[in-house]
Amino acid sequence: xxxxxxxxxxxxxxxxxxxxxxxxxxxxxxxxxxxxxxxxxxxxxxxxxxxxxxxxxxxxxxxxxxxxxxxxxxxxxxxxxxxxxxxxxxxxxxxxxxxxxxxxxxxxxxxxxxxxxxxxxxxxxxxxxxxxxxxxxxxxxxxxxxxxxxxxxxxxxxxxxxxxxxxxxxxxxxxxxxxxxxxxxxxxxxxxxxxxxxxxxxxxxxxxxxxxxxxxxxxxxxxxxxxxxxxxxxxxxxxxxxxxxxxxxxxxxxxxxxxxxxxxxxxxxxxxxxxxxxxxxxxxxxxxxxxxxxxxxxxxxxxxxxxxxxxxxxxxxxxxxxxxxxxxxxxxxxxxxxxxxxxxxxxxxxxxxxxxxxxxxxxxxxxx
Numbered sequence: 001x002x003x004x005x006x007x008x009x010x011x012x013x014x015x016x017x018x019x020x021x022x023x024x025x026x027x028x029x030x031x032x033x034x035x036x037x038x039x040x041x042x043x044x045x046x047x048x049x050x051x052x053x054x055x056x057x058x059x060x061x062x063x064x065x066x067x068x069x070x071x072x073x074x075x076x077x078x079x080x081x082x083x084x085x086x087x088x089x090x091x092x093x094x095x096x097x098x099x100x101x102x103x104x105x106x107x108x109x110x111x112x113x114x115x116x117x118x119x120x121x122x123x124x125x126x127x128x129x130x131x132x133x134x135x136x137x138x139x140x141x142x143x144x145x146x147x148x149x150x151x152x153x154x155x156x157x158x159x160x161x162x163x164x165x166x167x168x169x170x171x172x173x174x175x176x177x178x179x180x181x182x183x184x185x186x187x188x189x190x191x192x193x194x195x196x197x198x199x200x201x202x203x204x205x206x207x208x209x210x211x212x213x214x215x216x217x218x219x220x221x222x223x224x225x226x227x228x229x230x231x232x233x234x235x236x237x238x239x240x241x242x243x244x245x246x247x248x249x250x251x252x253x254x255x256x257x258x259x260x261x262x263x264x265x266x267x268x269x270x271x272x273x274x275x276x277x278x279x280x281x282x283x284x285x286x287x288x289x290x291x292x293x294x295x296x297x298x299x300x301x302x303x304x305x306x307x308x309x310x311x312x313x314x315x316x317x318x319x320x321x322x323x324x325x326x327x328x329x330x331x332x333x334x335x336x337x338x339x340x341x342x343x344x345x346x347x348x349x350x351x352x353x354x355x356x357x358x359x360x361x362x363x364x365x366x367x368x
Contacts, residue, residue, distance in 0.1 A: 006097045009045050009090035016086035017048035036237050042098060042145050045090035052087055053112060063116035070109055078102050098144050103307035108137040115181075124185045124219065127169070128162060128300040135161035136301045140308065143230075146238050154305045155297035156230020160242070162298065163223035164249045170216045171252055174264035177203035188212045203264055210261035217253040217261075224250050226295060244282035248275055 009017075021044065053070050060066035073088055077095055082088035094100065111133035121127045139161035140154055148154070169176070169183040176183060177200055186196045192208035199209075224246055231243050248270055255268035270278075297305055 007093060008041060008097060009093040013086040013090040013093075014041055014044060017044050017090050020048050020051060020087070036235075039142075039145050039238065042094040043142065045087070045094050046141055046145075048087045049091045050108070053109065057112045057116055063113075067109060067113050067116070070112075071106070074102065074105055074109070094145075099311050100141060100144055101307040101311045104137050104140050104304055107133045107304060108141075111137070118181070120186065121183055122186045124188070125300060127166070127183060127185055127216075128298060130183070131162040131165035131169075132158065132298070132301045132304065135165035136304060137161070140304050143234070144308070146234055148233060148235075149308055150233065151297070151305050151309060153230045153233040154308060155301070156227045156233070158297060158301035158304060159223040160227035160230065160246055162301065163220040163227065164245070166216050166220040166223070167249050167253050170213045170220070170256055170261075171263050171268055173209070173213060174203060174205075175267060177264065184212050184216065188215060205262045205264035209264060213256065213261040213263055217256065220253055221250070223298075240279075240283045244275075244279045247278040247282055251278060 056066045056070060057063050073083060076082050077088055077092040080092060080096065082092040095105075111130065114130055114133065119130070121130060136158035139157035143149075143154055143157040173184065180200065182196060182200050184196075189196045189199065189208075189212060192212060194208055227246060231239055231246065234242060251270050251274065252268055255270060256263050259266075259268060
């Protein structure tokens with residue numbers, strides 16, 4: 001007899017989660033329309049919790065106390081006794097339904113904590129460890145919601161999340177520095193003859209910073225290539241959106257390169273037209289034939305994969321919609337752009353954006 005999934009989140013609680021996201025995270029609300037309902041609903045609950053957690057830390061005068069409160073909420077969620085709050089009840093239902101490991105959710109909160117405490121990142125490994133918490137966790141959770149628990153698929157999801165976060169860091173060097181944050185590996189700056197603290201006090205672009213940004217994007221490019229095998233392993237009705245996110249984020253790195261790796265003076269932005277072109281590319285089936293076999297997981301994300309393997313509860317594999325039965329392409333590309341923008345929203349740190357420097361895909365093509 002087939003194993004039945006535990007009951008999903010209560011419809012009323014999910015409606016309240018959607019209302020929260022409709023009012024406070026419009027990009028997610030629009031983007032979620034692309035996801036299959038079996039993934040969309042639990043993703044709504046999880047992202048609503050992330051929204052609540054983000055607000056709790058950002059709006060608190062005491063981030064440490066706010067994070068302690070969030071951990072208490074997780075204690076109750078994982079005990080099956082959530083606080084009387086729609087988001088907590090919805091998350092508790094999906095945690096039980098999909099056997100989401102507590103360690104992954106704790107790691108996500110660790111990312112909030114590391115930002116709140118202004119942690120220093122002395123080398124690439126420490127940057128990767130940060131990216132594991134703020135981005136690879138999201139990749140793992142989404143993969144579990146899609147019904148996939150294979151360690152190699154999860155490793156590829158982590159590769160994609162980390163690559164996207166490294167791209168974020170490379171793109172936002174100026175924005176972050178003006179907010180007193182530095183995510184570039186400090187030892188790379190020192191190798192270039194730059195004192196990280198002195199530079200952070202008066203950030204300016206020169207060729208040395210450009211070389212550091214290029215090194216980081218080179219690491220990201222390798223991870224984007226590795227992630228393909230994991231996308232190929234996803235259910236057919238989920239692949240295009242995730243592949244589109246991969247292509248668009250990789251394109252951000254290309255635009256930074258086209259600007260001479262100067263992400264201090266401004267911020268590279270992929271135009272909506274270029275996003276649409278990449279979505280068309282993502283929907284083409286041919287790329288699946290050439291997805292390379294991934295290498296071993298990054299050391300810095302292995303704890304997330306181990307947490308899934310150690311989870312005693314096993315959620316049944318989700319039955320995907322056959323590719324031949326997917327909804328017509330009308331509107332699909334527009335909605336896929338929405339999912340790409342969801343990834344941008346999830347990974348973005350909530351800082352003011354400097355739009356003085358923007359290179360579109362067409363402008364980049366003209367420079368080549």
